[in-house]
Amino acid sequence: MTQAPETLLTALRASTPLVQCITNYVAMNIAANVLLAAGASPAMVSDVEEAEEFAGIAGAVTVNIGTLSPPFVAGMQAAIRGAQAAGRPWVLDPVACQATSYRRVVVQALVARHPTIIRGNASEILSLAGEASQGQGVDGRDPVEAAEEGARRLARSSGAVVAVTGEVDYVTDGTRAVRIEGGSPFMPMNTALGCSLTCLCGAYxxxxxxxxxxxxxxxxxxxxxxxxxxxxxxxxGSFAPRFLDALAAVTPEALAGAVIHDAAVPA
Incomplete structure (x- = not known):
């Protein structure tokens, strides 16, 4: 690991990166508050008329397919063009990509645009990797460990870093891999925290x-x-405001104590 989490948190708070968040209607307010609490600057710019231009001034773009519509997809594609033209990273959140044929078509087109990071639950990552999943709507029903092999294959085929989030998170680029422990069982009971994490991936x-x-x-x-x-x-209910406070209160020194384990990647 060339840049430790504590080093990146210091850099994030020193620069307050602007993150263009194309996310679903449920997540917008929560995601904006999460980025502000963490130390970044959110902008929910998604209309095709300005998304490409705005991506050129943002530090990163995040794309979430939670509430799809043709105008929303056009804005996503425009923002990705702008980010790639400016050499900016972009992050894909394939929300419920297994649920409908429309989602499957849209998400495959987005993966073909070479996202920098793909973050999803195990059911979503299994689906993207071409495997069966137990996902129901936006809810993941598969354990993270079931998606680890698929995540590695997806990383190698797409060129993206793949983050599978759940009780114990898994991150891989197809060659390296780690597991990250922590969090709370109350997190899945709060809507849009996963979507917000995608936006935070953009900030980092x-x-x-x-x-x-x-x-x-x-x-x-x-x-x-x-x-x-x-x-x-x-x-x-009481967890939600405490979580925003905790995001803001986490120091680089605290991140130095994050529970991160190297995971073997089969050849």
Whole structure:
């Protein structure tokens, strides 16, 4: 790992990267608050009329297919063009990509545009890797470990770093891999935290030299903040504001203690 999570958090807060977040309607407010709490600057710019131009001034672009429509997809494609023309990273969140034929067509076209990072739950990553999943709508029903082999294959075929999030997260670029522990069982009970994590991956990618390090940094930040917010929370309702506070309170020194384990990658 060339840039540790604590190094990237220091860089993120020093530069406050602008992240263009094309995300679903449910997630917009939550994702914006997560980025602000972490130390980045969100912009929910998705209309095709300005998405490409705006991507040229953003530090990174994130694309989430949670609430699809043809105008939304046109804005995604425009933003990706702008990001790639400017040499900026872009992150894909393939929400419920297994659910309908429309989603499958859209997400395959997006993967073909070579995302820098793909972040999804195990069911979504299994589907992208061409395997059967137990996902139901936007809910992942598969364990992370079931998607690890598919994540490695997807990383190699797409060129993206693949982050599979769940009880224990898994990040791979097809050659390297780590598992990250932490978080809280209340996190899946709060809507759009996964979508928000995708946006945070964009913020870390904006300041990182290596997309693998960026994904590990963002997931570590979430894991440490989630574990801290869990202490004293009575349930998912009281957890939510504690989580935003914890994201803001996490220091680089705290990220140095994130629980990250190297994972063997089969040849």
């Amino acid at each position: 990618a904006a300041v990182a030299d290596d997309a693998f390090d960026a994904a590990v940094g963002a997931l570590s930040h979430f894991a440490v903040a989630g574990a801290r917010a869990h202490d004293g929370a009575l349930g998912p």
